[in-house]
Amino acid sequence: MEARTVTEDTSMPAADTMHAGTGRIWLPLVLIVSLFFLWGGANNLNDVLIAQFKKAFVLSDFEAGLVQSAFYLGYFLIAMPAGMYMRRFGYKSAVVFGLMLYGIGALLFWPAAEKATYGMFLFALFVIASGLAFLETSANPFVTLLGPPETATRRLNLAQAFNPLGSIAGILIGQHFIFSGVEHTPEQLAAMSDAQRVAYYVSETKAVQWPYLVIGLVVLGWAALILATRFPKAAAPRATATPTAGSGVMGRLLRDKFFIGAMLAQFFYVGAQVGVWSYTIRYVQATMHGTPAKLAANFLTAELVCFMVGRFAGAALMKYVAPVRLLFAFAAINVVLTLYAVVHPGISGAYALAACSFFMSVMYPTIFALGVEGRSDDERKLGSGLLVMTIIGGAVLTAIMGAVSDRSSMSDAMVVPACSFAIIALFAWRRRTVRSAI
Template sequence: MAGTAPTDRPSWLPLVLIVSLFFLWGGANNLNDVLIAQFKKAFVLSDFRAGLVQSAFYLGYFLVAMPAGMYMRRFGYKSAVVFGLMLYGVGALLFWPAAESAAYGLFLFALFVIASGLAFLETSANPFVTLLGPRETATRRLNLAQAFNPLGSIAGILIGQHFIFSGIDHSSAQLAAMSAVERTAYYASETRAVQWPYLVIGVAVLCWAVLILLTRFPKATASHVASASAGGGGVLRHLLGDRRFVGALFAQFFYVGAQVGVWSYTIRYVQATMPGTSSREAANFLTAGLVCFMAGRFVGTALMKYLAPVRLLMAFAAVNIALTLFAVFQPGSPGAYALVACSFFMSVMYPTVFALGVEGRGDDERKLGSALLVMTIIGGAVLTAMMGAVSDMSSIARAMTVPACCFAVVLLFAWQRRRHPIEGNA
């Protein structure tokens, strides 16, 4: 692996740099939640068309995750990370010309490029963390590393809340009362609000890529992995023929759809069910949810010392079914607070399903399995768009039935894994 060297002692700098990636993609993911509200206002979009922000973003994950896995197998973890950061940075810089031309399609393309970079980062960082210690604690270790992800998410929301949202939310009547010139100026101002934040993000990410490129990394080993796997197509056939792994794919697809859907439409839910709430005020609910998400990561990781991860996953999924259904039937502040609480119980789901999917596998299966699990992030595109369609046809409150059904799939996965556990994970 180019740029790495074997070492018997862990080096703090490479570990810090890898953990920082969880922060960086957390910020990118949750800035999308701000962009949905911002573009809905700037381009006068329906909920379905605004939800295409997530569709374009997670389509990038889906299409690029497998090439990222192949790239990682050929060139190694470090090279994949650097290439991913370069794509991330370029995508962020594309926001400037997209805003200048006021082209919604170009914004969607820029988000696709950013997501392509993040596919490289997630495909390489997640399995790498599971290898940095004993197999028995891999799930807990990945949960701990993922605990830094919501810090980036919170930073993304704060950036959007204070540097993108203008706080000016005109009603349809006010817009109709404006002259054509005034409306055009307003829409242009709202569109260009994303330029400087994304320019700074793009430059910072590219600088981080250079820092990682210049850093000497220890050689990753997989001595604790159960066994080696056959290469090429044999690995893929073995994975797709494994019911445990296929179950993890389905669970991850629906979990990501639930998470992205809840966060994408929290601001919309608050404004629709609590009339008079500005976008800046509504963003506080999303920020509170992300704080709960971060707290849940640390609490969940601690609980896994005493409770098997699969049991915790099952309990948290059951609670979230109840919370999202509560948001359906009690719109307004009670439902909004239920969605905030929902984030606490979503916290352990992604890393736990991911770790359960790759546990006990050889190095080739772990790398390819990681790419397939990252591909399931397409659930964020499919199910968020579905929520937007339900909202347009009915209401944003009733759209929360979609994540409720998604959490039911996660519950079923956890229940099945509890009945047929791998030794040490019952």
């Protein structure tokens, strides 16, 4: 695969593009930043779906965790094809195609609810995740190109700050339009007639239909708006090192130990984030007995508010503290907080998990930016695909946490994200040490 230099978005004719410095750039920037909001909502609606499907389909924690497994499997399988698609057709085309998949997947929730089949819901989530793989693969590197390279990490952190706004919106949609507030104990369900029990399960399953129908229509409308918008030229940054003649782009990336380190750190970060958020409602219900899911969701909302505040605070701190040093400090703090949630289950542990979200905030964009900094355009695009593939960590570690919970307790399951944050801290320490030596 021979490297080539790309200086503009190939999804639009040259006559229809404009340089990033013109006054007409504001609309494309708003549309790109909006993508961070849109996929934030989709990601965190899954946290609601885990609790909802556990109730509607009578699932174990491991089975309910398959919501995240199906979702992040889509990221894993589609991220590299998305990177190759973007390399061939450009950023804009990848964004539009991703939004179309996202919208179609959301619309599939309607027939899945009519059939009341868990497997169909998992397939719909896979389609949504496939669309989001296109969006994340294209939007993240595009933001790093829209300005000076020395501020790329801070700029991506700022753009990512809009992601938790979408996450909060997703939780509020789930809390007020999906959760019914009606929860029966096993004894109450056993006392019902078969017809009453079936009617209850059907109503809980169909609660997702209208919210996802609206989401699907909005997303498809957004795709049409982006399709009609002219996008700017995006000049690729000059690589810090000259690639070896004849070597493939993929080979160069996979031989780079720092890029591999970024992939591993991203794998464990996404696994930790998804695991903590996915099981927050279950953690609260398991350690604060009698708390209904609708009330427990308030803790998840608090986590997302902390996450959003952390994004803006992190972007501000990076003016004074090197991103890699901030990453190390935040990861180390989160090791302590998650272990506290293990040792002190209950309301104080739930507060520790909420605080953990503040310090998670800078991790994804910082690891991503460290992984692609100083690379050629081809390396950046394929590298973005590889980094997005590591989101499979959300499927793997969430399933592991569910299995630990089924065998032990939900509080003990928080050992998994604690170990993950320790690995992230090690990655940041090694990168910090190397940079100090240069």
